[in-house]
Every structure is written in structure tokens, then in C-alpha cells.
Amino acid sequence: MNKEELKKQLHFDEVIYVKNPYFYIRDYEDQGVLVLIKKEIGSSLSFADLDNVCFECPEIEHHNDLIKMVLFNVDKDMLIVNYSIAASKYKILRSDTIKYEKFIGKKIEVEYCLN
Numbered sequence: 011m012n013k014e015e016l017k018k019q020l021h022f023d024e025v026i027y028v029k030n031p032y033f034y035i036r037d038y039e040d041q042g043v044l045v046l047i048k049k050e051i052g053s054s055l056s057f058a059d060l061d062n063v064c065f066e067c068p069e070i071e072h073h074n075d076l077i078k079m080v081l082f083n084v085d086k087d088m089l090i091v092n093y094s095i096a097a098s099k100y101k102i103l104r105s106d107t108i109k110y111e112k113f114i115g116k117k118i119e120v121e122y123c124l125n
Contacts, residue, residue, distance in 0.1 A: 012119045013044060020080070020109065022046040026057050027120045044082040044090075044118065050075045073097070080110060082118075090116050 017025040024047040049055045053075035060073060079097035082090045093110045095102060 011116055012121075016044065016082075016113070016118065017046060020046060022048045022078075022080075024049070024056065041084055041086050041088065042120075044084065045096075046080045046082070048077040048079070050077060082110075082113065084118055088118050088120065090114050090118060 013025045013027060017023075024045075026045050027042055028045060029042045045057055047055070047057060055073060055075040060076070060079075076097050077099045078095070080093055081096050082093045085091045090113050092114065095106075095110075
């Protein structure tokens with residue numbers, strides 16, 4: 011599965027892959043994070059506009075145009091190992107968490123990933 015397929019299946023507007031710089035000095039670190047963003051219709055919000063994104067211990071991000079943001083951590087084999095909800099303007103439903111949990115263990119293809 012590639013990141014665009016993940017974005018479509020979960021109905022998000024933007025997905026980016028961010029490499030974890032600590033992965034290259036500590037072998038137990040996750041290789042990176044897929045950041046999925048759902049934003050208000052017509053918004054020009056992008057990942058670069060968000061200030062408080064932490065991949066290990068995310069605070070809930072607040073931005074007027076941000077509806078929800080989910081982070082999927084990937085390991086050295088590009089398998090999704092966990093997720094965290096980093097933003098939600100609305101109530102988080104159990105059906106949402108079940109939907110995200112189904113992607114744990116799935117391999118993700120990222121075009122500029124080094125293996």
C-alpha cells in the first residue's frame with residue numbers, strides 16, 4: 011500500500027512521510043511517521059503550518075482549519091507499528107480507533123524511503 015491509498019481509504023486530505031532523524035543513531039527508534047491531515051473545506055492549511063507536532067508524545071494540536079490529524083509510526087521495514095490521534099475537532103469515536111487499528115502491521119511504500 012502506498013501513502014496515497016492510505017489517505018483515500020481513511021478519507022484524509024493530506025499525507026506526508028517524515029523521517030525520524032534519531033532512527034539513524036538508535037536502532038530501536040521508528041524509521042518515520044506518516045502524518046494524515048483532514049482540514050476544513052477550502053482551507054490552505056498544510057503540515058508546515060503546524061507548530062506543536064511531536065511524534066513520540068503528541069500534544070493535541072489546535073488550529074482553526076484542522077479537523078483531525080493521525081500519526082502512523084513505521085519501523086525499519088516500513089510496517090505501521092502504532093498510531094496516535096494528534097488532533098480532533100470533534101468527538102473521537104470507537105469506530106475511528108478500530109479503523110486506524112486495522113492498519114497496524116501493514117507495509118507502506120514511500121517513494122523516497124531508504125531501506
